[in-house]
Amino acid sequence: RKEVEQDPGPFNVPEGATVAFNCTYSNSASQSFFWYRQDCRKEPKLLMSVYSSGNEDGRFTAQLNRASQYISLLIRDSKLSDSATYLCVVNSPEYGNKLVFGAGTILRVKS
Amino acid sequence: GAGVSQSPSNKVTEKGKDVELRCDPISGHTALYWYRQSLGQGLEFLIYFQGNSAPDKSGLPSDRFSAERTGGSVSTLTIQRTQQEDSAVYLCASSINLGEQYFGPGTRLTVT
Numbered sequence: 001r002k003e004v005e006q007d008p009g010p011f012n013v014p015e016g017a018t019v020a021f022n023c024t025y026s027n028s029a030s031q032s033f034f035w036y037r038q039d040c041r042k043e044p045k046l047l048m049s050v051y052s053s054g055n056e057d058g059r060f061t062a063q064l065n066r067a068s069q070y071i072s073l074l075i076r077d078s079k080l081s082d083s084a085t086y087l088c089v090v091n092s093p094e095y096g097n098k099l100v101f102g103a104g105t106i107l108r109v110k111s
Numbered sequence: 112g113a114g115v116s117q118s119p120s121n122k123v124t125e126k127g128k129d130v131e132l133r134c135d136p137i138s139g140h141t142a143l144y145w146y147r148q149s150l151g152q153g154l155e156f157l158i159y160f161q162g163n164s165a166p167d168k169s170g171l172p173s174d175r176f177s178a179e180r181t182g183g184s185v186s187t188l189t190i191q192r193t194q195q196e197d198s199a200v201y202l203c204a205s206s207i208n209l210g211e212q213y214f215g216p217g218t219r220l221t222v223t
Contacts, residue, residue, distance in 0.1 A: 032210070043215065043216055043217055044212075046212075046213075087154070097208060098156075098161070099206065101146075101153070
Protein backbone atom coordinates (compact mmCIF):
# COMPACT_ATOMS: atom_id res chain seq x y z
CA ARG A 1 0.00 0.00 0.00
CA LYS A 2 1.34 3.45 -0.86
CA GLU A 3 1.99 5.77 2.05
CA VAL A 4 -0.15 8.52 0.54
CA GLU A 5 -2.87 7.90 -2.02
CA GLN A 6 -4.93 10.31 -4.05
CA ASP A 7 -7.46 10.02 -6.84
CA PRO A 8 -5.53 11.30 -9.89
CA GLY A 9 -8.65 12.77 -11.51
CA PRO A 10 -8.93 14.84 -13.57
CA PHE A 11 -11.83 16.59 -11.94
CA ASN A 12 -13.50 18.75 -14.57
CA VAL A 13 -15.85 21.29 -12.96
CA PRO A 14 -17.59 24.49 -14.07
CA GLU A 15 -16.73 27.83 -12.56
CA GLY A 16 -18.55 28.38 -9.29
CA ALA A 17 -18.75 24.69 -8.44
CA THR A 18 -17.72 23.14 -5.16
CA VAL A 19 -15.21 20.33 -5.43
CA ALA A 20 -13.65 18.06 -2.83
CA PHE A 21 -10.56 15.87 -2.88
CA ASN A 22 -9.64 13.15 -0.43
CA CYS A 23 -6.27 11.71 0.37
CA THR A 24 -5.58 8.62 2.46
CA TYR A 25 -2.40 7.87 4.39
CA SER A 26 -1.11 4.58 5.74
CA ASN A 27 0.75 5.43 8.95
CA SER A 28 -1.53 6.19 11.89
CA ALA A 29 1.38 7.86 13.70
CA SER A 30 1.72 10.61 11.08
CA GLN A 31 1.44 14.09 12.57
CA SER A 32 1.97 16.65 9.83
CA PHE A 33 -0.38 17.13 6.92
CA PHE A 34 -0.37 19.63 4.10
CA TRP A 35 -1.99 20.43 0.79
CA TYR A 36 0.23 21.78 -1.96
CA ARG A 37 -0.69 23.19 -5.33
CA GLN A 38 1.39 22.75 -8.46
CA ASP A 39 0.79 24.73 -11.62
CA CYS A 40 1.98 23.43 -14.96
CA ARG A 41 5.77 23.58 -15.28
CA LYS A 42 6.13 25.24 -11.88
CA GLU A 43 7.37 24.00 -8.52
CA PRO A 44 4.84 22.92 -5.87
CA LYS A 45 3.76 25.60 -3.41
CA LEU A 46 2.12 25.25 -0.04
CA LEU A 47 -1.62 25.81 -0.18
CA MET A 48 -2.41 25.12 3.45
CA SER A 49 -1.46 23.07 6.45
CA VAL A 50 -4.08 20.71 7.83
CA TYR A 51 -4.82 20.88 11.54
CA SER A 52 -6.65 18.38 13.71
CA SER A 53 -9.51 20.79 14.25
CA GLY A 54 -9.81 21.54 10.54
CA ASN A 55 -9.00 24.88 9.04
CA GLU A 56 -10.31 27.28 6.49
CA ASP A 57 -8.62 29.85 4.29
CA GLY A 58 -11.07 31.80 2.18
CA ARG A 59 -12.68 29.40 -0.28
CA PHE A 60 -10.50 26.49 0.86
CA THR A 61 -11.27 24.17 3.76
CA ALA A 62 -9.05 21.32 4.93
CA GLN A 63 -10.15 18.54 7.25
CA LEU A 64 -8.30 15.72 8.98
CA ASN A 65 -9.96 12.43 9.93
CA ARG A 66 -7.49 10.49 12.05
CA ALA A 67 -9.80 7.55 12.67
CA SER A 68 -10.13 6.85 8.96
CA GLN A 69 -6.69 8.21 8.10
CA TYR A 70 -7.66 10.66 5.45
CA ILE A 71 -7.45 14.35 4.81
CA SER A 72 -9.71 16.34 2.57
CA LEU A 73 -9.65 19.61 0.67
CA LEU A 74 -12.83 21.44 -0.22
CA ILE A 75 -12.81 24.27 -2.73
CA ARG A 76 -15.91 26.44 -2.91
CA ASP A 77 -16.89 28.78 -5.75
CA SER A 78 -14.19 27.41 -8.07
CA LYS A 79 -12.29 29.88 -10.21
CA LEU A 80 -10.52 29.28 -13.51
CA SER A 81 -7.29 30.09 -11.67
CA ASP A 82 -7.84 27.12 -9.34
CA SER A 83 -6.95 24.79 -12.20
CA ALA A 84 -3.83 22.97 -11.04
CA THR A 85 -2.62 19.72 -9.55
CA TYR A 86 -3.30 19.40 -5.82
CA LEU A 87 -0.79 17.38 -3.84
CA CYS A 88 -1.41 15.80 -0.47
CA VAL A 89 1.62 15.61 1.84
CA VAL A 90 2.05 13.59 5.03
CA ASN A 91 5.06 13.00 7.26
CA SER A 92 6.39 9.45 7.57
CA PRO A 93 7.46 8.70 11.16
CA GLU A 94 9.08 5.41 10.16
CA TYR A 95 11.42 7.20 7.77
CA GLY A 96 12.77 10.01 9.95
CA ASN A 97 9.65 12.10 9.46
CA LYS A 98 10.32 12.48 5.78
CA LEU A 99 7.46 14.33 4.07
CA VAL A 100 5.81 12.08 1.50
CA PHE A 101 3.86 13.44 -1.46
CA GLY A 102 0.86 11.85 -3.06
CA ALA A 103 0.81 11.65 -6.85
CA GLY A 104 -1.63 14.55 -7.06
CA THR A 105 -5.19 15.25 -8.17
CA ILE A 106 -5.72 17.27 -11.34
CA LEU A 107 -8.41 19.95 -11.21
CA ARG A 108 -9.67 21.68 -14.34
CA VAL A 109 -12.12 24.50 -13.88
CA LYS A 110 -13.91 25.47 -17.06
CA SER A 111 -15.98 28.53 -17.95
CA GLY B 112 14.06 36.33 3.29
CA ALA B 113 15.81 34.24 0.65
CA GLY B 114 14.09 31.10 -0.50
CA VAL B 115 15.55 27.87 -1.83
CA SER B 116 17.80 28.47 -4.79
CA GLN B 117 19.00 26.01 -7.38
CA SER B 118 21.61 26.21 -10.08
CA PRO B 119 21.84 26.00 -12.97
CA SER B 120 18.25 26.72 -13.97
CA ASN B 121 18.78 24.85 -17.24
CA LYS B 122 21.40 22.32 -18.22
CA VAL B 123 21.87 20.64 -21.57
CA THR B 124 24.40 17.85 -21.65
CA GLU B 125 25.45 15.08 -23.96
CA LYS B 126 24.68 11.48 -23.16
CA GLY B 127 27.48 9.93 -21.13
CA LYS B 128 28.63 13.16 -19.47
CA ASP B 129 28.47 13.80 -15.72
CA VAL B 130 26.41 16.68 -14.31
CA GLU B 131 26.23 18.40 -10.94
CA LEU B 132 23.15 20.19 -9.72
CA ARG B 133 23.28 22.53 -6.77
CA CYS B 134 20.75 23.42 -4.10
CA ASP B 135 21.00 26.18 -1.50
CA PRO B 136 18.31 25.58 1.13
CA ILE B 137 16.74 28.15 3.39
CA SER B 138 19.10 29.02 6.22
CA GLY B 139 18.36 27.01 9.35
CA HIS B 140 16.33 24.34 7.59
CA THR B 141 17.53 20.96 8.79
CA ALA B 142 15.82 18.82 6.17
CA LEU B 143 16.65 18.81 2.47
CA TYR B 144 15.00 16.78 -0.29
CA TRP B 145 15.73 16.10 -3.93
CA TYR B 146 12.97 15.11 -6.35
CA ARG B 147 12.71 14.79 -10.06
CA GLN B 148 9.70 15.34 -12.23
CA SER B 149 9.29 14.32 -15.84
CA LEU B 150 6.86 16.25 -18.02
CA GLY B 151 3.29 15.51 -17.02
CA GLN B 152 4.33 13.18 -14.23
CA GLY B 153 4.26 13.38 -10.45
CA LEU B 154 7.14 14.09 -8.10
CA GLU B 155 9.62 11.26 -7.81
CA PHE B 156 11.44 11.25 -4.46
CA LEU B 157 15.21 10.80 -4.79
CA ILE B 158 16.97 11.48 -1.48
CA TYR B 159 16.34 13.03 1.94
CA PHE B 160 18.83 14.61 4.34
CA GLN B 161 17.82 15.34 7.92
CA GLY B 162 20.35 17.00 10.20
CA ASN B 163 23.31 14.76 10.91
CA SER B 164 21.43 11.53 10.29
CA ALA B 165 22.38 9.18 7.49
CA PRO B 166 20.51 10.25 4.34
CA ASP B 167 17.55 8.29 3.06
CA LYS B 168 18.74 7.27 -0.41
CA SER B 169 15.86 4.92 -1.10
CA GLY B 170 14.61 6.90 -4.08
CA LEU B 171 17.84 7.08 -6.09
CA PRO B 172 17.08 5.22 -9.34
CA SER B 173 20.57 3.82 -9.94
CA ASP B 174 24.13 4.00 -8.69
CA ARG B 175 24.81 6.70 -11.27
CA PHE B 176 22.99 9.08 -8.92
CA SER B 177 24.54 10.41 -5.73
CA ALA B 178 24.09 13.41 -3.49
CA GLU B 179 25.86 15.03 -0.65
CA ARG B 180 25.13 17.81 1.74
CA THR B 181 28.10 19.70 3.07
CA GLY B 182 28.03 21.35 6.48
CA GLY B 183 24.33 20.73 6.81
CA SER B 184 23.60 23.36 4.19
CA VAL B 185 24.32 23.28 0.45
CA SER B 186 23.61 20.06 -1.40
CA THR B 187 24.90 18.73 -4.71
CA LEU B 188 23.16 16.06 -6.76
CA THR B 189 25.53 14.31 -9.16
CA ILE B 190 24.46 12.20 -12.10
CA GLN B 191 27.24 10.21 -13.75
CA ARG B 192 27.19 8.95 -17.33
CA THR B 193 23.90 10.67 -18.05
CA GLN B 194 21.26 8.89 -20.11
CA GLN B 195 18.38 10.37 -22.10
CA GLU B 196 15.90 9.03 -19.56
CA ASP B 197 17.54 11.27 -16.95
CA SER B 198 16.01 14.30 -18.71
CA ALA B 199 13.61 15.90 -16.23
CA VAL B 200 13.22 18.81 -13.85
CA TYR B 201 15.18 18.25 -10.65
CA LEU B 202 13.60 19.95 -7.66
CA CYS B 203 15.12 20.64 -4.29
CA ALA B 204 13.12 21.45 -1.17
CA SER B 205 13.98 22.25 2.44
CA SER B 206 12.02 22.24 5.65
CA ILE B 207 12.32 22.41 9.42
CA ASN B 208 11.65 18.93 10.79
CA LEU B 209 7.87 18.40 10.58
CA GLY B 210 7.23 21.74 8.93
CA GLU B 211 6.17 22.44 5.40
CA GLN B 212 8.61 22.13 2.52
CA TYR B 213 9.74 25.08 0.45
CA PHE B 214 10.75 24.29 -3.09
CA GLY B 215 13.37 25.81 -5.30
CA PRO B 216 12.55 26.67 -8.92
CA GLY B 217 14.22 23.51 -10.20
CA THR B 218 16.90 22.63 -12.70
CA ARG B 219 15.68 21.53 -16.12
CA LEU B 220 18.08 18.85 -17.34
CA THR B 221 18.12 17.83 -20.98
CA VAL B 222 20.32 14.95 -22.09
CA THR B 223 20.89 14.88 -25.84
